[in-house]
Amino acid sequence: MAVRLCDVASLLRSGSWAAEPWTGVIAAMETQLSNGPTCNNTSNGPSTISNNCSSPVESGSIEDSKTNLIVNYLPQNMTQEELKSLFGSIGEIESCKLVRDKITGNVKTWIRQSLGYGFVNYVDPKDAEKAINTLNGLRLQTKTIKVSYARPSSASIRDANLYVSGLPKTMTQKELEQLFSQYGRIITSRILVDQVTGVSRGVGFIRFDRRIEAEEAIKGLNCQKPPGATEPITVKFANNPSQKTSQALLSQLYQSPNRRYPGPLAQQAQRFRLDNLLNMAYGVKSRFSPMAIDGVTSLAGINIPGHAGTGWCIFVYNLAPDADESILWQMFGPFGAVTNVKVIRDFNTSKCKGFGFVTMTNYDEAAVAIASLNGYRLGDRVLQVSFKTNKTHKA
DNA sequence: TCCCATT
Numbered sequence: 001m002a003v004r005l006c007d008v009a010s011l012l013r014s015g016s017w018a019a020e021p022w023t024g025v026i027a028a029m030e031t032q033l034s035n036g037p038t039c040n041n042t043s044n045g046p047s048t049i050s051n052n053c054s055s056p057v058e059s060g061s062i063e064d065s066k067t068n069l070i071v072n073y074l075p076q077n078m079t080q081e082e083l084k085s086l087f088g089s090i091g092e093i094e095s096c097k098l099v100r101d102k103i104t105g106n107v108k109t110w111i112r113q114s115l116g117y118g119f120v121n122y123v124d125p126k127d128a129e130k131a132i133n134t135l136n137g138l139r140l141q142t143k144t145i146k147v148s149y150a151r152p153s154s155a156s157i158r159d160a161n162l163y164v165s166g167l168p169k170t171m172t173q174k175e176l177e178q179l180f181s182q183y184g185r186i187i188t189s190r191i192l193v194d195q196v197t198g199v200s201r202g203v204g205f206i207r208f209d210r211r212i213e214a215e216e217a218i219k220g221l222n223c224q225k226p227p228g229a230t231e232p233i234t235v236k237f238a239n240n241p242s243q244k245t246s247q248a249l250l251s252q253l254y255q256s257p258n259r260r261y262p263g264p265l266a267q268q269a270q271r272f273r274l275d276n277l278l279n280m281a282y283g284v285k286s287r288f289s290p291m292a293i294d295g296v297t298s299l300a301g302i303n304i305p306g307h308a309g310t311g312w313c314i315f316v317y318n319l320a321p322d323a324d325e326s327i328l329w330q331m332f333g334p335f336g337a338v339t340n341v342k343v344i345r346d347f348n349t350s351k352c353k354g355f356g357f358v359t360m361t362n363y364d365e366a367a368v369a370i371a372s373l374n375g376y377r378l379g380d381r382v383l384q385v386s387f388k389t390n391k392t393h394k395a
Numbered sequence: 396t397c398c399c400a401t402t
Contacts, residue, residue: 068402070400070401071400073399074399076399095402097402099400099402115399116400117399117400117401146400150402151400152401153401153402154401157400157401158400158401161397163396163397163398165396165397166396188400192398202396203397203398204397204398205397205398205399207398238397238398239397
């Protein structure tokens, strides 16, 4: 008997997953958490921050410290509306802002490129905590987002990012942090690696909590040899991406392919995601079975409704009469490549007839979207989301 | 040799 993947969606529809729309994604994330970008500082709550300069000006007040979150490593094409949609699934949002490139100059002003991070301020501190617990580490397209409390905004924490080069190729991220931690509190660290071989490129970043800490680190470590190293390292302030022009960002975008060649870890993560879906649905470990060797393509021969040749067609039911295409983009876009959305409307009234379709390019992204969005509460309606079936009978 | 963490 052939495994019918369309049944995954209906199986996932029942049970506890439906009650918590996003837990599907989280469950799929479990094995990925250690693979993402530097997420070892996700517990940087306000309690560890010295709040000496008591100036709750700008946009951050003391009360905000338990409701205001910073979200890092967002996909480049994610909009503020999508950010709000995703985090709004946790609880009521007081404000939400995607930080964008503000440089305009000669270039077209309508291009305001996302800088890949944003802020979400909840009404209820409990929702902020819940968002950290459930959305931190969520994989969106090629990114693994980081969700943590925002530090109170202040000039002293800006421009605290260092660029370090000449590192021994054998130096680990942990060793890098150990070297710099004597100068202050490290917010993030990263060593760049060759995309193909995974070998260190000998360059990295250290972001301190405060700029003065970064300045001290430059004084103490620039042109110095780390313990055991034969060559001195260079430590300087990193280029500030917000000062890059839109033009530069554009050319950078143009040069880097939209979908990077997945390294071993990414491939493994993808396999785990597929594995989790199959495991939850059937209690099988697909990665130990031949059909999971390369995920989707090795599933050939299995009857998979929803596959439309150009992508995977998803059926979305229980949309409101005034629903439009944009809501479908907003809901499904964060999960991966969406090539088409359509709201089915009444010919005479132009009102939505209660359902629509979404086409996604990649199977596993579609599967995670379905597992996550099925049962999603949109307004006063609970959506039903599944792969489109070939059946034509009326519901 | 430059990663996208402060509105």
